[in-house]
Amino acid sequence: MINRRHIRVKVMQSVYAMLQSHNDDIIREEKFLKHSILKMYDLYVLNIQLLVEVQKLAAKKIALSKKKILATKEDLNPNNKFLNNKVINTFAESISIEGYIELNGLNNWEENEEYVKIIYDELQKSDLYKKYLDTVDDSYKVDKAFVIDFFKEIIAPNDKLGELFEDTMISWVDDIPFVNTWVVKTLSKQKEDVTFILSSLYKDKDDEEFVSKMFRKTVLKHKEYELDIEEKTPNWETERIAGIDMILIKMAISEFLNFPSIPTRVTINEYIEISKDYSTEKSSYFINGVLDKISKEFIENKRIVKIGRGLL
Structure with a gap:
């Protein structure tokens, strides 16, 4: 599921796009923001489904080899360890994934089957694959470890695949690292003999509402907040x-x-961390200093009022 930090990043991108373009259609921009978050879920599902598609291609290759006129002993008695991978088979048998793909028309791998072949070829040439096929241990633990390494070492860093995703959806450029981490976490949490069901995109209703409220409040009040910032940066x-x-x-x-x-310190830390990835080298120090001054004044003037967890 999407976390609060990535929600903040998505909101930041939409606020930036809106202010830079001097666009005042807040409803339209909010719709695009929510759409881009929904499409990120598509990217997550496509990455999981790619594991299944590569396995399907491997099965086709093995079936064709058996039909060769001069089939070798290896062709007739192939190593089916990859085809029998318990983790990938869990995804292949998931009605949840199948339903999501059908409902959202995710036929990307049918239209771009050459990318499935690229990943398959890279996997076949890898030491990771050879070592896996040679492993005598037929446990779920071994299968899971292999799939995690397969994704981390071959799928996630593949440049051609990255270019395909970027060409498919412009907002995926910044989503790829988060989604890759999301997929690895999903793989790591898989347990034997447990049906795979896609989790919700948002943790809860609060996170979903956080998207709209954060975006709207920032855009509608940004001029007012600018005055607060100017007061704390007299030399800038x-x-x-x-x-x-x-x-x-x-x-x-x-x-x-x-x-x-939301505790004040949590807010400050979150935006410091985001600045390290999206702004200048010294931005985190600048943002920390400004927010520290503003938060102390707001608390003193009772503009900041925290309740529940926010008091921590």
Whole structure:
């Protein structure tokens, strides 16, 4: 499922796009934001389904080899360890995945079957694959360890696959690292003899509502928050502050004021971490300093009011 940090990143991207384009159609931009989050779930499912498609291709190759006129002993008695991989078979048998693919028309691997072959060929040439086939142990533990390494070492870092995803959906460019981590976590949590069911996209209703509320509050109040920032940065002209830094600080202020259950320190730490990936080298120090000053003043003036977990 999507976590709060990635939700913040998606909101940041939409706020940035809207302010940069001077677009005032907040409803349209919010729809695109939610759509891009939903499409990220497609990317997650496609990555899991790719494991199944590679296994299907391997099965076809083995079946064709058996039909050769001059079939070798190896062709007639192939090593079926990969075809019998218990983890991949769990995904192949999942009605949940099948239903999601059918409902959302995810025929990507049918339309781009050459990419399945690229991954299959790379897997076949790998030492990882050879070592797996030679492993006598037929346990679920071995199968799972192999699938995790297969994804981490061959699928996730494949540049051609990355280009395909980026061409398919522009917002996937920034989603790929998160989705890769998500898939690895899913693989790691798999247990033997347990039917695989796709989890919800959001942890709960609060996380889903967090998307719209954070986006709307930041966009509608961004001019007001800009004044708060100017007061705490007297030696900086607004134009000199990096665009992403300004948006992250505005989002943090919005979080201070509109989400009473989120502790102030948690908010500050989250935006510091996001800045390390999306802004300049020194941004994290700048953002930390500004937010520290603003939060202390807001608490003193009682503009920040926290309840429940937010008090921690």
